[in-house]
Amino acid sequence: MDTPPDLDEFRNWLELPRDVTASILLRLEAIEILTSAQMVCSPWRKLCKDPSMWRTVHMCKPHSHWDISDLEKMCRQAVDRSCGQLVDICIKYFGDDELLMHIADSSSQLKRLRLVSVYDISDEGLSEVAAKLPLLEELDITLCCSLSKEALKAMGRCCPHLKSFKYNEKGYRTPYMECNEVALAIAENMPELRHLQLFGNTLTNDGLQAILDGCPHLESLDLRQCLNVILAGDLGKRCAGQIKHLRRPLDSTDDYEFDAELDDDYGSFDGDYPSGLSDYDLHLSDPCGYYDFSDSEDYDDFTNYKGFFDGDFY
Known part of the structure; x- marks a missing residue:
């Protein structure tokens, strides 16, 4: 029979220095x-209310046990x-x-904003938020709703210190559509x-050329699954010479943290476009060439928390 360890060998977590805790x-x-x-x-509760503990706020894991209102x-x-x-918030x-x-009104010192799979943000909302974040240096908008060029322009104008930008979309197997508005x-x-990083974007060589001209300090550029871009000839040479870390359209996606499997095209296609849809119709439907194709969670186990959410989290 094993001898139980000496109780003195167990560390009392409450005796840890405050900075270690x-x-x-x-x-x-x-x-x-x-x-x-x-x-x-009580000591941990007091520490958890210290403002220095909340300089970084990450809520990025799947939270299937909580409904949207509780998370907000x-x-x-x-x-x-x-x-x-x-x-820093994600x-x-x-x-x-x-x-x-609310985040922008309360966080004038914000330098990093990351939004992943957030679908209820509008162009107007993002533009208004941009005006309140003059110190923003990093912006990541990944797998969110599509934003217009006006919203992206507002982010650029209002955030002059922006040094890192990710605007990542879902890539499609065949690059029928071309649009350089984001670029x-x-x-x-x-x-x-x-x-x-422009994962899955529909920019063309013209859009890439504009980026190289307009962003002279660019050091890293990720164009994976940007299947309209062809890095050959002079443009390929320029990218290789100007960009230190270049990810090409067909480079491996093994280190990409999201689902990188290319989707099939929308609907059934006859030739290059949906059946019965002419080039003219496609142009009218969207200035970028896009065509608009036309188990709820059970939270009963968490009803005990509802009153908890209505007030302070202790």
Whole structure:
């Protein structure tokens, strides 16, 4: 029979120095702190309310146990606890214009904003938010709703310190559509960019040429699954000479953190376009050449938390 270890060998977590405890807690996501860690004991609860703990707010994991309204309430509380010190925020699978505006109104020091699979943000909302984030340096909009060139232009104009921009979409197997609006908005309004990722974009060589002209400080450029771009001849040589870290349209996607499988084309195609759709019809339907083709969660197990969400998270 094994001899039980001496109780003195067990570390009392409450005796850890405050900075060590803070370092441990900072490795948790905001939801884990608000719904678990801060309930451990009074010292941890007090530490979890310190604004310095909320300079970074990440809510990026799948949260199937929470409905959207609960996630938004938790995000607002995390932002409020920062007391204006927030510099880095990432939200995934939830959020809208109202939440973004709350973040912007409360976080004038924000330098990094990451939105992943957030579908309820409008052009107008993003443009208004941009005006309140003059210090923003990194913007990541991945697998979200499509944004117009006006919204992207506003981000560039209002955020003059923007050095990293990711605008990633789902790639399609056959590049029927071509559109350089995103590329031109970047080229004309984001001259200080050092890093640019346009995964799955429909830009052409003309759009890429504009980016190279308008963003002279660009060091890294990711064009994976941008299947309208052909890096050959003079353009290929220029990219190789001007860009230190270049990811080409057909480069491996093994290190891409999202689903990189190319989708099949929408609907049934006859030739290059949907059956019965002429070049003229396609042009009329969208200035970029796009054609508009026309188990709920059970939260009963979490009803005990509903009152908890209506107020402060302890």
